Structures are given as structure tokens and as C-alpha cells.
Amino acid sequence: MSEDEYDSFGEDGEDFMDASDYELSDGNDDTSDMDDDIFAEDMRKPREAYEVDYRVLDVAAIRAMQDSESSQVEGILGIEKEHAATLLRHFRWNKDRLIERYMDAPEAVLQEAGVITDIHTAPRLEPAPAGFCCAICYDDEPDMSSLALRCGHRFCKECYSEYMTSKIQKDGESRRIQCAATDCKVIVDEHTVSLLVTKPVYDKYRTLLTRTYVDDNARLRWCPAPGCEYAVECPVPQAALKSVVPTVHCNCGNSFCHGCGSEDHMPCICALVRLWLRKCADDSETSNWIHVNTKECTRCNSTIEKNGGCNHMTCRKCQHEFCWVCLGPWSEHGTNWYSCNRFDEASSKDARDTQAKSRQQLERYLHYYNRYANHDQSAHLDKELHNKTEKKMEEMQQTSDLSWIEVQFLRAAVDNLVQCRMTLKWTYAFAYYLARDNQTEMFENNQRDLEMAVEQLSEMLEQPINANNIKELKQNVLDKSTYVAKRREVLLNDTARGLADDRWRYMVDV
Amino acid sequence: MAIPKRITKEIGRLVSEPVPGIEAKSHEENIRYFDVTITGPVQSPFEGGAFKLELFLPDEYPMAPPKVRFLTKIYHPNIDKLGRICLDILKDKWSPALQIRTVLLSIQALLSAPNPDDPLANDVAQNWKEDEQGAIAKGTLAPWSASREWTQLYASN
Known part of the structure; x- marks a missing residue:
């Protein structure tokens, strides 16, 4: 061509x-x-009114973001980078709040987050002191390799490794892993973890940390497509979701709403999507059935299903007697009981009009629902x-x-x-x-x-x-x-x- | 499967330094399975009772907590009718530095101080919450008396 x-x-x-x-x-x-997305271009600039700024991030880029935020806090607070990272994780990456609280009461913040900043007792693997008995395996052989966090609770290396591995692999924990001692709240920092566990476990640990980073960060959201490992950064805050539908397109080809994580639902705003989906889940089938199988009593509007018998209906609730076919009052049917040919009579017409009005709501809903469902099916x-x-x-x-x-x-x-x-x-x-x-x-x-x-x-x-x-x-x-x-x-x-x-x-x- | 040194040592210590009011014997054919008897603490509605429990050390122990269950019926807000116990150290607050001994002591303490705010048996907890004040003061009202009644019914020899 x-x-x-x-x-x-x-x-x-x-x-x-x-x-x-x-x-x-x-x-x-x-x-x-990917590389282009992260480093060459910053945010994708919106071209149309319905588009929003966003950028797609891969795992390496997300790590780099964590790293730079930790470095920043390290510089501002003058503490080690590992501690800065632990503190940030405790504060769910809310840097401003962390810095504010830390300036007010550093000791309290450190304790709350399970951080001890003592350079001299930095955790490292070392031979156990004389008379040491590991409280986990009860081993007391001399010269075992052992480790204690800054809280001083010492365990042998093997037990500590097993403890960390079990926390990471089995419980899927990462940022909240505490010292192995009972009731000790000191957090095991990233560096210490690297001393204790094997490479695959450490990689899993890093992945989990990254996951919590994205989950904690309001600007980030994982792409919900199965198997996709990208996250998308978008600056639209939750509070703005009434006035914008932040639809983003992941590098994997999936489009989704950054605000609520569900499928691309432009032009409908998130709040209405939620209402609508709930309504559909509750109502649609039932409404359809009601629509097809029932009529309302022309006096009290109770919903009535005719499940047999003749056309002479007597409402259980208000005892109103009417004709199922024309909805007119039964009294006017005279002796003409089992067949109704009174369609044009004024009274039955009125009755049908009221009925029509009360049905309007339902019909309205079904009108929209059927079209919604139809396009949904066609798209599928x-x-x-x-x-x-x-x-x-x-x-x-x-x-x-x-x-x-x-x-x-x-x-x-x-x-x-x-x-x-x-x-x-x-x-x-x-x-x-x-x-x-x-x-x-x-x-x-x-x-x-x-x-x-x-x-x-x-x-x-x-x-x-x-x-x-x-x-x-x-x-x-x-x-x-x-x-x-x-x-x-x-x-x-x-x-x-x-x-x-x-x-x-x-x-x-x- | 080899039995870790830790389990052997714990069993040894349970025998050589027994805890007052607690008895734990491991089965000969399966050393990880224990028959436990806890005496109802004094000044509790469980006083005078002897409560039987079973305790099992899973393969992951001590990285995972032991599994403990009451065998004797007990009227207690944190223990349900199947004998399952609601106790933090048996779940997320477990630490490998805890032992069989400390777990059983905690269960004994739970008998002295029920915690109806974190209930397992909802009806019992409701009962405890509603008139704990009256119950403890008078020592006659439900749930205190219900607990005592059950203790006499199911936990006395």
C-alpha cells in the first residue's frame, strides 16, 4: 500500500x-x-478532554522510585537509608506526615515504627557469645553463627533464616516482619534480610515490598490484567473522581480506570458505576421476571403473580377485586365472569393508566439495562x-x-x-x-x-x-x-x- | 521424620520442671501429640475443674504455632463448643521464641481473665458482657454461674 x-x-x-x-x-x-516510557518520557500528556496524565511503570522503575524517596528522607532526617525506608513503609509512604511527625517527636516515631538507630549495634552475622543458647532451637554449641537486631534479641543464624523464610514464603509478609522474640516490635530491615535468606526468597521479599509500595501509594495502581506486572501512575486523586474518569492504557494492552481499578468505563464516573453494578447485581433478573409475570393491584399497587385460576382477582392485601385481563374493577363485569371483553370501558382504562405509571420506573430501568447488557454482550x-x-x-x-x-x-x-x-x-x-x-x-x-x-x-x-x-x-x-x-x-x-x-x-x- | 532437638528438650523440661496446675504428656507413638490437663485457676468460675486439652506440634513448629484445642466442654467467651481457642499467640502473634510451656500458661491465664470483647462463642460473650459486673460481684448470676455449673458438670472427676 x-x-x-x-x-x-x-x-x-x-x-x-x-x-x-x-x-x-x-x-x-x-x-x-518500557524503558522509553519510564525514562525518556515523563507523563503522557493528555490530548483530548477525556484523557488524563499517566505513565506506565515496570518493576525496576517502581524500585527506583522507592529508592529515591528513601534517599530523600535519608537526607532530610539524617538517618540511615534502611531506616528511612522502614519509616516510610510504616507511614505508608506519606513522606510529609513522616517528616512532620519525626520533627515533633523522633523517639516516639522510631519506636512506633520499630526502628532502633544505633550505629554500633548494626545487625550482622557473628559468632555467638559464650553461654549462648538459641531460644528457638535450644542449641548451645559454641561459635554458632548468630544474629541480633538492634534490640539485642539474639538467635542462631539457621533459626533466624528459617524464621524469615517462613514469614516471607508462607505468610507473604514483607514490611512488617518483626524480631523473632516474643512481643518485640523491632522491624527486620532490608539489609538484614539480605544477610539471612537465599536469593530466591530475597527476590520474593523485594517483590512483596514493591507490591505494598504500589498498594500504599494513591498515585499508583497495578494493572488488573491477569499476569501483567506493570503499575500505572496517575495523579488524579480520589476526591476528583466526581469530575473526571481517569482511564489509562497499560503497556500490556489493557485499558482500565485508575480511580476504581475496574474496566474502562468512560464516560460514566466511578460512583455511578458502583451504584449501577450493584443495582444490576440485585435487580436485573428479578426485575425482568416481575416485568413479565406480574401486575400490580390497581388499588394498593401490591405486586401480584397470577399462578392459576380465573381472571377474577382478589388482592390479598387490600381485598380489591379486579379483572386480570382489563384491570377494571370486577363489580362492573356483571355476569360476564370468565371472559373479558371490556377493554375500552373508561374505568378499566383508568386502571391501566395507573398501572402503567407504576410500571414506568421498572420499564425505565429495563430500557437502560437491556441496552447496557446488549453492548456488553456484543463487546464480549x-x-x-x-x-x-x-x-x-x-x-x-x-x-x-x-x-x-x-x-x-x-x-x-x-x-x-x-x-x-x-x-x-x-x-x-x-x-x-x-x-x-x-x-x-x-x-x-x-x-x-x-x-x-x-x-x-x-x-x-x-x-x-x-x-x-x-x-x-x-x-x-x-x-x-x-x-x-x-x-x-x-x-x-x-x-x-x-x-x-x-x-x-x-x-x-x- | 527426625524430631528436632528443640522438641526433645522442651519435653524434657516439661517433665523436670513442671508448671503448677498444668500437666502435659506426649504420646509415645507420636511425640508431637500431647495430652494436656489444666486445673481451673483459683477465684475463677473454673476453680475445681480439670480441663483436658489436646496439643499438636505441626512440622513447621516452632516457626508455626502449636495447635491446641479443649476436649472438655467449657463455658467461656473465647472458647467455642468445638473447643477451639481464640488466643492471639496461637495465631498472628506467634513467635518462635514461645514454647509449649508459655502457650499453656497463656491458656491458663485466659481462664482467669476471659476477654468478651474478642469473642469466639458469641452467645457466651454476650452473656458475659451483659452482666459481668453483677456476675463477678455476686458470684451467682449467669454467666459466672453457668461457667461454674459447666465446670461441675463436665470438668470434675
Whole structure:
């Protein structure tokens, strides 16, 4: 394919280029990619209103961060680096609070964190003093190698090693491992651990420490994809989650919300996502069943299931007698008991109107839920479509003179489609909670445009391929794909700006 | 499997320097398994009782705590009806420097001072909490009397 063809899409083609570039580079050596992310570039700068600053970090980078923070505290407080690290871990890496508290009462802080800063008694392996008996193995052979933390509780090296190994391997502990003596709160520092355990155990220990570092640090979050070892740093604080949806893209290809750790749920804010998911978990199936199988008593609104018998209903709660078919009062049925042909009577019409009103809430919910679930399901079919696309791409290479690189547009279109479906899905959760006003109307217009475009693209991708019209198909798919991406951008940008300006009104408190 | 020196030594010491009110004998066929008897502490509702327990030293001992369970029924907020004991040193506060002896002493102390704020048997704890004041002062009300009743029912010879 020539450059010109891409160029013919002008600016919009650019986006498409980015997407395929990304796919292509995926197979490359990941490490080179990573290094760039960490050292060459700082934060990824947002381009659109709905994007946020973030950067992806690998384990080495996370370690480097811990290291630099420890060094900083080491310098400020004038204590050894190991102690600085232990203190920081105790304060969950809240540097400011640590420094403030330490300036006020250094002794208290040290004791609380289990640190003793005495240079002369630095823990090291040394022969046990005369008359020593290890309180763990009860061994008292002379000249055993032994170790004591600065608290002075001495145990033989073998027991201490076994103790540390068991804490790290079995209990998964790292920053809170205390001296082996009963009730002694002194923390075993990193250096001492390295003296005691084997290399694999020490590596595990370091991994665990890194894990707690990320967990403790509000700016960091592990990528939730299975097996992914990257963490993502994003400066959006929890308090701002009402006005921004911090979606980040990990180097592993997974997109997720940095605020709550769940899947990419743009444009819906975290609080509404939580409400919605809870509602769906509780309600959707039950609501569906109620919708299909029950009616409400026209007087007291109790939900009634008719599980047999005739149409003459007597409400258990209020004793109201009515007709199941037309919902009119039974008294007006006269002798016409077992069949109802009174549909147009005024009284039964009224009864149906009230019924309709009370059903409205439920219907409203189901309206949004069904669309949400539909897009969710369609997005899940993405794998299938991927496979199909793969096949289609092969087909195209065989039946036309297009090369591999030139048929990549299909895959990019499918990826695009899936992403739009995810966005659409969450627009329904968002819309469910929106109060009716002009803003909402505009939102729904955007939603409709995107949805229509997505369905058209989807149809296009499902079509069988005909050798004669490949050129045309490609053109169409590319055009539509670009258009869809544009619609998504418009919708997301508008919502994001609305969030930032506090423009949206919700029917619930968030 | 070889028995660590520590276990042999502990058993030796339990025999040579017994703790008052506590008896622990290890089985001949399995030296890690102990029959324990703790005498109810004086001035507790368990006074006069002899409580049987079983104690087992897992392979990881002393890196992991021993497993201890009451065999005698006991009305106590930190011990449930299966005899399981809620005691911090048997769980997260375990230290390899603790021993069978110290564990049993702690259990004895738990009999003297029940801790209804960290209950295992909820109903019993509720009972203790609700009228511990009255119970201890008068020595007649539940749960004190219930504990004494159970002691007489199940823990006397």
C-alpha cells in the first residue's frame, strides 16, 4: 500500500495510523518499549478532554522510585537509608506526615515504627557469645553463627533464616516482619534480610515490598490484567473522581480506570458505576421476571403473580377485586365472569393508566439495562469477531492483490468497534442516572449518533467478502471506522467537559 | 521424620520442671501429640475443674504455632463448643521464641481473665458482657454461674 492512501484520509487517517502502529509494535521486544516510557518520557500528556496524565511503570522503575524517596528522607532526617525506608513503609509512604511527625517527636516515631538507630549495634552475622543458647532451637554449641537486631534479641543464624523464610514464603509478609522474640516490635530491615535468606526468597521479599509500595501509594495502581506486572501512575486523586474518569492504557494492552481499578468505563464516573453494578447485581433478573409475570393491584399497587385460576382477582392485601385481563374493577363485569371483553370501558382504562405509571420506573430501568447488557454482550463477542476477522484477512490476501499490511485495516476496525461498544455500554449506565434536562438530551443525541454509526460498522464487518468489491469495502470500512472513532471522541469530550464544569445533574446523590 | 532437638528438650523440661496446675504428656507413638490437663485457676468460675486439652506440634513448629484445642466442654467467651481457642499467640502473634510451656500458661491465664470483647462463642460473650459486673460481684448470676455449673458438670472427676 502506498502512503498516499493513508494520506487521503487526511487528519482522520492519523488516528487510524496510530492504532495500527500500536498493534504492530506489540510483537516487539517489550523492554525497549518500557524503558522509553519510564525514562525518556515523563507523563503522557493528555490530548483530548477525556484523557488524563499517566505513565506506565515496570518493576525496576517502581524500585527506583522507592529508592529515591528513601534517599530523600535519608537526607532530610539524617538517618540511615534502611531506616528511612522502614519509616516510610510504616507511614505508608506519606513522606510529609513522616517528616512532620519525626520533627515533633523522633523517639516516639522510631519506636512506633520499630526502628532502633544505633550505629554500633548494626545487625550482622557473628559468632555467638559464650553461654549462648538459641531460644528457638535450644542449641548451645559454641561459635554458632548468630544474629541480633538492634534490640539485642539474639538467635542462631539457621533459626533466624528459617524464621524469615517462613514469614516471607508462607505468610507473604514483607514490611512488617518483626524480631523473632516474643512481643518485640523491632522491624527486620532490608539489609538484614539480605544477610539471612537465599536469593530466591530475597527476590520474593523485594517483590512483596514493591507490591505494598504500589498498594500504599494513591498515585499508583497495578494493572488488573491477569499476569501483567506493570503499575500505572496517575495523579488524579480520589476526591476528583466526581469530575473526571481517569482511564489509562497499560503497556500490556489493557485499558482500565485508575480511580476504581475496574474496566474502562468512560464516560460514566466511578460512583455511578458502583451504584449501577450493584443495582444490576440485585435487580436485573428479578426485575425482568416481575416485568413479565406480574401486575400490580390497581388499588394498593401490591405486586401480584397470577399462578392459576380465573381472571377474577382478589388482592390479598387490600381485598380489591379486579379483572386480570382489563384491570377494571370486577363489580362492573356483571355476569360476564370468565371472559373479558371490556377493554375500552373508561374505568378499566383508568386502571391501566395507573398501572402503567407504576410500571414506568421498572420499564425505565429495563430500557437502560437491556441496552447496557446488549453492548456488553456484543463487546464480549469481540474475540469471536477477532478470529473471524483473522480469517477474513487471510481471505482478502488470497483473493486480491492486497498484502498483509494492507489488510490490517480490518483488525483495526474491529478493535475500534469493540472500544466503541464498551463506551456505549457505559453511556447507558450514565444516562440512567442523569436527570432529564437539555444537557441530557444533547448527551443522548451524541449517544444515538455513535450507536447508529457503530451498528453500521458492525454490519459492514459481518458481511461476506466479495473479490470484486474489496477496494470499495476497504474504503467504506475505513471511512466508517474513522467516523465512528470521531463520534466516540465527540461524546467523550463533551461528557468530560461536562464533568469538569459540573454540568451534569444526577437523579441520585454521588 | 527426625524430631528436632528443640522438641526433645522442651519435653524434657516439661517433665523436670513442671508448671503448677498444668500437666502435659506426649504420646509415645507420636511425640508431637500431647495430652494436656489444666486445673481451673483459683477465684475463677473454673476453680475445681480439670480441663483436658489436646496439643499438636505441626512440622513447621516452632516457626508455626502449636495447635491446641479443649476436649472438655467449657463455658467461656473465647472458647467455642468445638473447643477451639481464640488466643492471639496461637495465631498472628506467634513467635518462635514461645514454647509449649508459655502457650499453656497463656491458656491458663485466659481462664482467669476471659476477654468478651474478642469473642469466639458469641452467645457466651454476650452473656458475659451483659452482666459481668453483677456476675463477678455476686458470684451467682449467669454467666459466672453457668461457667461454674459447666465446670461441675463436665470438668470434675
